[in-house]
Amino acid sequence: MVEPTDAAAGPDALRRRLGVTDAVVIGLGSMIGAGIFAALAPAARAAGSGLLVGLALAAVVAFCNATSSARLAARYPASGGTYVYGRERLGDFWGYLAGWAFVVGKTASCAAMALTVGAYVWPGQAQAVAVAAVVALTAVNYAGVQKSALLTRVIVAVVLAVLAAVAVAASTSPAADAARLALGSGTGPAGLLQAAGLLFFAFAGYARIATLGEEVRDPARTIPRAVPIALGIALVVYVLVALAVLAVLGPQGLADSTAPLSDAVRAAGADGLVPVVRAGAAVAALGSLLALILGVSRTTLAMARDRHLPHALAAVHPRFRVPHRAELAVGGVVAVLAATADLRGAIGFSSFGVLVYYAVANASAWTLTPAEGRPPRVVPVLGLVGCLVLAFALPASSVVSGAAVLAAGAAAYGTRKAAERRRP
Incomplete structure (x- = not known):
């Protein structure tokens, strides 16, 4: 099928500019981000010497999610990711729930990444630096x-x-x-699952490729290729770094570390690398923030088109062909959060929301027919079960807060639908 030109697609269509390499890089920018600098320590605290098992579990779930998402994105190459897939395959409510989980959870992640930039660049003025980073990257987008x-x-x-x-x-x-790399039982199955849930957060960036479906050239070919390539590269990098850090610090030393990669190079006698690692962490967080703002604004655009969010946010800039109002709105909310809030507790909710988002994606992929490019049945089943298990294995506070916010979104949806039914 020949893709429409920008003019034929109408004034509200985004421009298809991204090839396979661009899509892979955007996915890597989300995954090879601040997560690798921060996620290893809390995962080690949860799993002990079973950290690598937790990483393997997270990778399996991420692979299933990536495969399901790629098949769906090729079928529905529009902005919005699982919001669109859930709506088309499962019904309006499930698409809305996925979009709500993504927008709220990832907005919190945006603010957390911005604060990570501030903590590494200028710890004494972390919030001011965070706001400046949000403003600058919103302008780039x-x-x-x-x-x-x-x-x-x-x-x-x-x-x-x-x-x-x-x-x-x-x-x-x-x-x-x-000898420090020996796999042990750590804190038992619950600890392994909690570690996998925490580490999954660092893998979740491949969703950015799917949410940009409307801006990818030849999406039926590009997206299914880009997603597994980006995920595979990220997994190799994570494994190599985890092995190296564990070999130097050991499970307990890694669990006790607040800056594991800096501590690892210091323990290795390479003190000169410590400033480089700090700078790398700040740059990584900037990369994650850039890709997160990009993805959240596209899902906001899709939901605004369907009036689940204010319709004014559905506008596309006539020159740059980007959802400029959605980007400004997301950037503004993130800047306010970064300036006023301590969002460490919100990261747990973000993990919960992301796993719910992918649970909907796997359920949607299950409904595809072979002619529509359905993945092997085991893939969406394993992905769906894995997402739900990891979501409810997270700390209780994360599960409670995440469920409460999702319930609030569901209530808002019900109220809106009831109001629509009452209209003449």
Whole structure:
């Protein structure tokens, strides 16, 4: 099928500019982000020496989610990701619930990434730096998705170079001890599942590729190729870094660390790399923030088109062909949160929301027919079950707060539908 040109697609259509490489880089910009600098320590506290088992579990669930999402994105190449898939395959409510979970959870993640930038760049003025980062990256996104993709390429290259330096320094250090890599039971199955849930948060960036479906060239070919490539690269990087850090610090040392990669290079005797790692963490958080704002604004656009959010947010800039009002709204909310809130507790909800989002994606993929590109049946089943298990294995406070916010969104949906039915 020949894709329509921008003119034929109408004034509210986004421009298809992204190829496979751009889509892979945007996915990597989300996954190879601040998560690798921060997620290892809490996961080690949950799983102990079973950290690598938790990483493997998270990767399996992420692969299932990625496969389901890629097949759906090829079928429905429009902005919105699982919001669109759930609506088309399961019904309006399930699409709305997925979109609500994504927008609220990822908005909290945006603010957390911004505060991570501030903590590494200027700890004494973390919130001011966070707000400045949000404003700057919102401006980049406003100027067009191609500029975002170009900046993301630079960020990914820098972060990969820093992570490679950490892995080499730690694995070649005399302090490295292969015995520390032995897999143990850690804190038991509950700890392994909680670690997997925490580590899954760092894998979830491939959703950004699907949410940009309306801006990808030849989406039926590009998206199914880009998603597994990005996920595979991220998994290799995570495994290599986790192995190197564990070899130097051991499970307990990693669990006790507040800056595990900095502590790892310091323990390896490479003190000169510590400032580089700090800079890399800040750059990584910027990359995650850039891709998150990009993805949240596209889901906001899709929901606004269907009037689940204010319809004014559905506007597309006549020159840059981006959802400029949605981007400004998301950037404004994130800036306010970054300036006023401590969002460490919101990260738990974000993980819960992301897992609910992908549960809907897997349920949607189950309904595809073979002619529509359905994945093997085991993939969406394993993905759905895995998402639900990991979501409810998170700390109780995260589960309660996440369920409460999702319930509030469901209530708002019900109220809106009831009002529509009462209209003459």
